[in-house]
Amino acid sequence: MTTEQIDGVTVTTQANVYFDGKCVSHRITLADGTRKSVGVILPAQLTFETAAPEIMECVAGSCEWRLKGQAAWTTSRAGDKFSVPGSSSFEIRVTEPYHYICHFG
């Protein structure tokens, strides 16, 4: 099931722009203080470093991803999630815009 919207949030109006705009996200904060971000990755192959653990939830489009040290790519489509450990990295390759929610912690 795809999370089409999230209710009762505070949105930070300034976007986060990564990789010259290949990744753009907006931070949201839930009523209980939980922070997430909603974003999109445009066609590219990128490597992201993690500080805290992250869960990447696809809401539209698709990507292929692999964790640091993995050889094989896995496809993620709308409704799919994958988890990334903290203090690590993952690669993502995108051929159509990949829309996501990033859950931290």
Place this chain on the structure above:
Amino acid sequence: MTTEQIDGVTVTTQANVYFDGKCVSHRITLADGTRKSVGVILPAQLTFETAAPEIMECVAGSCEWRLKGQAAWTTSRAGDKFSVPGSSSFEIRVTEPYHYICHFG
């Protein structure tokens, strides 16, 4: 004064991607049903068509803009707003990411 965050909104998780990603926005809906979007325009010169009237509020970065039929460009920086009539268009040129809130109606 700059609007750094907006509280109590529903965010649509799928972004709107325009002009091959030169403009990316997320739609938000306030408790009273009012719709806005928060977005960013990356370095480019673009022409946007309007359906409803819009107020563009800069929250970070800057742009230059002119309404349809205008010769002169006006600079908009954090805290500035400009209004665009409905069923019209405006041009925008950006040399550093222009972060905005778009208010409709």
